Amino acid sequence: MTSRFLKAAGPAVILGVGGVLLWEIAMRVIQPEGFVLPAPSEILAAFAENAGDIWTATVNTGYIVITGLVAGVILGLAWALAVSRFRIANETLTPLGIMLNAIPIIALAPIFNAWFGLLSPVSNQAIVVILVFFPIFINTTRGLTSIDATEHELMRSYAASKWDITREVRFPNAMPYFFTALKISASLAVIGAIVAEYFGGRQDALGPLIVQNAGLTRYAEAWAAVLAGSILGILLYLAAGAIERASMPWMSSVSASG
Amino acid sequence: MTTEHAAVEIVDMDKYFNQSKPNEVWALDAINLSIETGSFVSLIGPSGCGKSTLLRLMGALTHPTNGQILINGKPADDARTDRDYGMAFQHSGLFKWRTISQNIELPLELMGWGKQDRKARSDELLELIKLPDFGDHYPSELSGGMRQRVAIARSLSFRPSLLLMDEPFGALDEMTREHMQDELLDIWRRTGKTIVFVTHSIPEAVYLSQRVIVLSPRPGRIASDIPVDLGERVFETREDPRFFEKVTQVREALRFEESPQ
Numbered sequence: 317m318t319s320r321f322l323k324a325a326g327p328a329v330i331l332g333v334g335g336v337l338l339w340e341i342a343m344r345v346i347q348p349e350g351f352v353l354p355a356p357s358e359i360l361a362a363f364a365e366n367a368g369d370i371w372t373a374t375v376n377t378g379y380i381v382i383t384g385l386v387a388g389v390i391l392g393l394a395w396a397l398a399v400s401r402f403r404i405a406n407e408t409l410t411p412l413g414i415m416l417n418a419i420p421i422i423a424l425a426p427i428f429n430a431w432f433g434l435l436s437p438v439s440n441q442a443i444v445v446i447l448v449f450f451p452i453f454i455n456t457t458r459g460l461t462s463i464d465a466t467e468h469e470l471m472r473s474y475a476a477s478k479w480d481i482t483r484e485v486r487f488p489n490a491m492p493y494f495f496t497a498l499k500i501s502a503s504l505a506v507i508g509a510i511v512a513e514y515f516g517g518r519q520d521a522l523g524p525l526i527v528q529n530a531g532l533t534r535y536a537e538a539w540a541a542v543l544a545g546s547i548l549g550i551l552l553y554l555a556a557g558a559i560e561r562a563s564m565p566w567m568s569s570v571s572a573s574g
Numbered sequence: 575m576t577t578e579h580a581a582v583e584i585v586d587m588d589k590y591f592n593q594s595k596p597n598e599v600w601a602l603d604a605i606n607l608s609i610e611t612g613s614f615v616s617l618i619g620p621s622g623c624g625k626s627t628l629l630r631l632m633g634a635l636t637h638p639t640n641g642q643i644l645i646n647g648k649p650a651d652d653a654r655t656d657r658d659y660g661m662a663f664q665h666s667g668l669f670k671w672r673t674i675s676q677n678i679e680l681p682l683e684l685m686g687w688g689k690q691d692r693k694a695r696s697d698e699l700l701e702l703i704k705l706p707d708f709g710d711h712y713p714s715e716l717s718g719g720m721r722q723r724v725a726i727a728r729s730l731s732f733r734p735s736l737l738l739m740d741e742p743f744g745a746l747d748e749m750t751r752e753h754m755q756d757e758l759l760d761i762w763r764r765t766g767k768t769i770v771f772v773t774h775s776i777p778e779a780v781y782l783s784q785r786v787i788v789l790s791p792r793p794g795r796i797a798s799d800i801p802v803d804l805g806e807r808v809f810e811t812r813e814d815p816r817f818f819e820k821v822t823q824v825r826e827a828l829r830f831e832e833s834p835q
Contacts (some may be wrong), residue, residue, distance in 0.1 A: 484684075566713075
């Protein structure tokens with residue numbers, strides 16, 4: 317088990333460690349100004365020094381990310397279900413979804429602050445929801461509608477109801493599409509939350525922490541907050557992958573023969 | 575099943591696709607066909623002749639333009655909702671997200687069978703198709719021939735009196751195919767089903783059936799109805815001169831004049 321994990325993760329670990337080492341060496345040789353790029357050791361030192369603040373900020377941003385992600389996923393799934401089930405929904409909700417997605421969402425952040433209050437988390441959550449819902453909606457819709465013709469005829473030959481076909485064929489068929497979208501959305505949610513926080517919301521969150529430190533030329537501290545945001549994104553991505561594997565056991569079954 | 579009605583009774587049936595539209599296709603013309611309960615009948619014809627359409631019409635997956643189709647004495651649509659027939663396709667159509675047992679049990683689940691009854695039935699069928707240890711595997715772990723056997727087991731699961739099979743062995747290699755033919759005949763003998771079997775292989779049609787229905791090129795008409803009486807099929811049947819005579823007869827019946835269009 318351990319050796320298998322090492323075998324799988326080995327190349328990535330080597331690349332990561334090697335990359336950081338190279339970065340460290342390059343910074344020591346070139347010695348650029350701090351605002352260009354701090355060395356990894358400086359960032360890690362800043363990370364350790366401000367661990368308390370960074371932890372609080374990550375928890376607060378994490379709350380925005382996870383609540384926004386969950387709400388966006390639910391909205392995207394409901395939208396996809398409606399569109400794939402009812403013609404009238406397809407004719408109205410699909411263009412509306414595309415229009416919503418075409419809006420430069422981040423540009424709405426100041427407007428949302430005016431709606432929901434400058435320090436309210438709701439405006440940040442709203443940004444995350446709108447960012448997340450579209451990939452979930454568009455991918456899941458594809459999965460719900462692109463079912464195999466033989467499987468559909470087979471279900472009809474059993475006199476299966478529409479709901480039977482949705483449950484037994486459309487849902488399982490949509491799962492890989494949904495999880496691909498979920499993995500994209502996990503990173504999108506972190507980006508959306510941090511950028512939204514630049515404009516308003518709680519002040520003890522990752523967005524303000526980055527802005528304030530960069531403003532005070534404390535670049536290592538700003539990078540440390542960015543690092544925390546990256547870790548949050550990676551953890552969410554891994555969680556999405558774990559849920560995917562647990563809910564689709566047939567995907568991991570090894571093919572015994574052609 | 576009483577033998578009061580024929581398993582399949584088709585009267586003066588025509589089938590058009592997209593009727594009165596520019597892309598109209600005349601698929602089948604004046605089909606009259608009666609298939610006796612318990613018999614094994616093959617449909618053969620050049621590709622595009624409508625033999626698969628004829629099978630799908632029997633299953634009420636598409637509907638005739640004119641004429642009538644009765645399955646076990648009732649309209650095909652009623653037979654479908656009564657689950658009178660099981661269907662198997664060239665592509666096994668197994669659900670990759672269900673294990674082998676769950677695939678076999680799918681129709682039973684839809685029909686509201688209890689869990690224990692389903693399990694007992696799928697175990698029994700796994701024995702019948704000689705895959706008793708594969709119940710918990712996923713389709714991706716099985717070979718093409720094994721998957722096709724599972725598809726047949728699934729079509730048998732709810733004990734329909736009629737099996738509609740659309741080139742179920744078409745994608746298999748020759749050796750697996752001959753083996754599967756013998757297994758299907760064995761299942762037919764043991765269960766007494768009526769089997770309607772679409773194929774484009776002449777030897778397969780002759781080896782399996784009691785009757786070979788030859789369809790003409792589109793629009794499909796019944797060109798010949800050839801009885802095959804070779805008795806019990808054994809290994810030597812495929813080398814029997816009478817087998818070759820029938821193969822030749824079907825081949826001759828499939829020699830159509832090149833149509834003007």
